[in-house]
Amino acid sequence: MRPADIGPPADEAPVKRPWLTTRTVRTGLASVLAALLVGSLAPAAHAAAGPKGPAAPAASAAAKSWPGNKHNATGGKDYYIDATHGHDTAAGTSPKNAWASLAKANATTFLPGDRILLKAGEQWQNEQLWPKGSGSAGKPITISAYGDKRAGRPYIATNGQVPSPFNADGTKNPQTVGLTGAIVLRNQQYWDIDNVELSNDDDFATDITKGTYVRDGIMVSINADLFPDGADTVMDHFRISDIYVHNLDGPSSWQKIHYGAVDFQVFGSKSYKAYPAGGYHFSDVRIENNTFENVELHAVQFAFNWFAADSADSGQYDEAGKWHEGWEQLWVRTRDLYSRDVYIGHNYAKSIGQGAFQLADSQRMTVEYNEVNGFLERYNAVSCGLYLWAGADSTMQYNEVYGGPDNEYDGTPWDLEYTNFNVTYQYNYSHDNAAGWMAYMGNSSNSVARYNLSVNDNGVLVKNMLSTNYAPTYFTNNTFVYDGADLNTVHDETFLSRVYFLNNIFYNTSETTPTPWYRRTGALRQAVFSHNDYYEASGTHSAQEPADPDGLRADPKFTGDPAHYVTGAGVDKIRKAAAPFALRKDSPLIDAGRYNAHMGTEDFLGTHLYYGDAPDIGIAESKRGRKVAHPVDANPIEEEADNRVNLALGKSVTASSTHPGANGSLGAEKLTDGNLSTRWAAADDASYPITLDVDFGADTTFDQVYLDEYTDSGTNPRVQSFELQRWDAATGGWVTFATRDAGVGHDLTVTGFGSVTSSKLRVALTGQIATEQYTPSLTEISVYRAGA
Template structure:
């Protein structure tokens, strides 16, 4: 809940920003609920209640009730306390946070700040750790009518940078109003925090970092053999506001609640299977005017951006160090993290930026305005280099217009088994979903997007390990204000199944793509393409099982529900259920990636087939255990790749990456694998495909490998056929405009030969390294 009564600041103290109307409304509702239930302690479901917080039987702060964990209570009163007192009762309370900072607390102890009191220019960093079942708690005591105790640190924290701008291993992680470093078993609740002396003045040139709550693992300060896994954190009912920072990237994350792992050396110099957080719950917190993030999880190794910090994966794909594949290969994921029911308003960069975590659930969070004070790219709520996690029932709105990211959600680099489902985004002019690549089993299903009128699926910078699935989403947009459905080129297989594309513009059809062949690797099946104008774009993707009809929603799609909060997110989605007479009922197709229920919690599926869109109708017999008896993944294409599986001989092959860069990768039909020439290869570099007999074709497809650090490298090439009669290679096509991605070569007529040579004859002048390619395919279209 929001603070409802806080004493005026002392003379000369900074004026606190009045809570927004939305936040004030939330606070009043919370206060009314508390008064009706007889408690100022947030009442949570038993399964979600933090340990050590019992429901009060009368209006009270947690510190007014007995300590349930068997430790000692320490009281701090900024007005009437004395640092010379014992501190173990309200009558003998300490005065300053410095007294607590100089104390090492024991398991079960509580650090209790008096409600309504304020501590300016101070930081709270208690020492010690709790233990299993006996956490150390930071909370409030005192008058139930007073506001939360308020720590206004005013930027009075050490700099994490040395004079030359490099990171200082001694001071990184010490930048919060509340700090924990290499400590565990802590619970923090019912406090108010800020960390800026003048938020109205934008910090644009200083190298400063300011956090609300900063929890860190500093690997350099842990002795060999020391416990380097920090366990059990509960942070709830905290109000963080006015934490400022520069609007440029400093290779340092900061925010309202910040979990970071720091190390000054390269990640390879530390052990595996450690240096992470586990069992973390961050819930029911409020954030306003914070930089960079409201909530943040990440590694911040100082040496992950050097030239030698990258690594090859099992498919021979090179990952730059900053892509953080090493988190997976060295088992450095934080784990068992829950982030729920938080409200974030007016956030400088990405509101909830998560990285390097697995077994994470992020749900019922509301983001109202992000990327408001940051001059680069980010996303409202996303996970980077994570695994086995789900983002669901979140609402995001009020984003910026941004050509690059700026979307509510992001299928980011190096994610494995990450799902976005049951989320509601609206009024984000940059678009709906950023999409990076280098990931496996990414799924976005049963999400609702209204007026995310930028690019619906934005970017794709690298190939994926496995196909991505966009299934049963509902998109409502204005084609006249929309940039594109997709702005770049899908580099790997992407499936779009059972989605509704509802364009309510009466003048402009949907602009589907910016680049030629952008959708070449996208497969559309059983989608509905509705154009209010009645005119369909010539770019509209082929969908043999698709529809072009009015979905017949139960509500008006352009009068969508806003401002209700995430607790009513299903009410917002229910407006987009289908009427009983909708032609989309039973018009979808089943695929295991649909999951087991829709946005409204209805089982999938009823009737002859799943419905199209975010809501399944209970019409027809319930199919209790669906089976995909018509896998879209096994449907044959319209053309046969005549080179598929044929042997390939290269004049040069790179010996690195564990032998995974062989020429056979060029005809395996898998764009996630590749061939590379040796570093000292001399041009021309030849790639010879043996068809095993005379083969006739009229089209050749070539694709180079690229990623964040690899550009196209081939400037010119020749296509040659083997002439068995003369025993020579004969050129039938030449090209000097480069290869890049998805180059289809035609116009040479019909060629019959038993062998095909692709002779790479020249490198792009600005490139240093030799070529690397993912595929050569050959077709007969005539």
């Protein structure tokens, strides 16, 4: 939910939030002194103090009292800072003897249990807070507020007065990287920060379009180059809550570093291979009950690792011989560099320049009850609303994202990103995002999206898929409501590995245009659709609609009207938004689904799964029928397969050319392994014809040959012409029985040549598509006798 007292009333559409407090800009000696103390950090073009931002939302703590007014329960010492009445020559240990500037705190090394208390209602213009020291278990160091409970949060307006994190040549500067926040912590741990207001821009009304400016609200970093030998490189325990961050500006073009309202990052100037494994990460972090508005790039950016991973040798092969570019960050997993045990919840983000919640390189992360009201608003590159990159064993749930832009690449509220292992999106609500619903990249394992509600995400529902996966992906029990006349496609590229769509509702409100399912031939070749409902308001179904023998084409009979979906209730009432999409008692979708363990244990509304003879289709389970306490999947969809016998499966294959790269994983044996996720490739200098010979070991009769080319985001089909040949033992030569000059592409089954009996099959690739530069790559050769 939003922090108390700052959101629109329930049941109303999102509106401009009322600011409940105002401040008077204070000037005078304190401000002048502050500017002098930090002026050396300011870029020359931005040295002047910027305007005050919008008045801050009232803090939920203010109704009771500021935390600094209460006794310090840790036994540490309290230090007070009062910009108006304080003096840096004072002891700082009582409100009457407070310090004046943040520079005094920056020069102090604090001890476990100490508190740095800023006076409510005060401002520190052109200053940055970087106190030194670390807390300990049970005794964190705290930054918080004290004073009049009716006053607003203490306000640090850094106005861009931070050093550049870059050297003159554009590389990261190990000395200044990570020092770009209004509040900074570097290689420090056990810190609590709450009840402060922060901004860090000189003039947000003037958008920065170029330069090397990086400005954060709170920047917490690990700098691997600055640890002494033998130091603890795992930074534990951070609590950031009840803060308000606004007006952070930065360039609108990518400069290979992240920044945002709350920013956790790991830096190292050398290759990740130069540092020991098992460290250099954050642990035990909670970021909750915060408000972010008008910030770049992100509201929260967590744990991205910035070791040198752009060179030619920065990638690696996995245990299966699959190559990962360095930027995919598989090395975070193999070297155990994950940050872990992270909670990000109950935050409100409005008008975010790029992706609102960009999370990375984390394990055991829970991200819930966050609301994003507008993202990618000022940035000319791609991102998504809320997502995890290169993560593991993590869950995104009960989040609401809306107001995303129309964007060809990404731009969706959610993203099943590269190198995710066991990452689940469930019980999320997205609406009115013009780019679509879910980006989907690949190189992941056991990605699951279940019981999510999407309304008017009229772009691409499942966008991209640029690499194969380690294990299948599951889209189960989601409800999609969209306008087919406005929807681009359900999928825009080609599923490269197995994807299951189970028990979903595809509800097209258009009365003129059926659902456009794909734009590329063979796009759904690896997708299995089972027990979904396909509703077309027009009554006309698309010829592209996937085969689903147990699916329905029925009106779901929702309890509410999809045209009047709920907005403005806030994420604390997210189930109120989902409830109208439950099923009426007379819905044909009740008990019409199929059980699969990837459905989880409860629906969007918290109802046990499942009741009756089978699960319901869609996001809500009705309590009709007997409760099935411990469901068992007695008919696994994963075990269903083509009933035809693949006569080539496991047979020996010989290729006239094989690519030597990819750690030897591109051999011809991949063509008969029955796995479309593996592939053979010809060498770069191969000349046509390129031959692929399947040895059956004995005379075999067949009447169908299946061929499939490999493609990804940078690899198109390459074969223009080919011949199918049989081995003639009597003459000791090859005999052509079928030819084709219209290419191979995906899922090509060649028939019409009658029955052929031979001990060997040759696929002779005789010509390349004229516009293609590189040699071909195929995933599979299958052989069938359908007429038997």
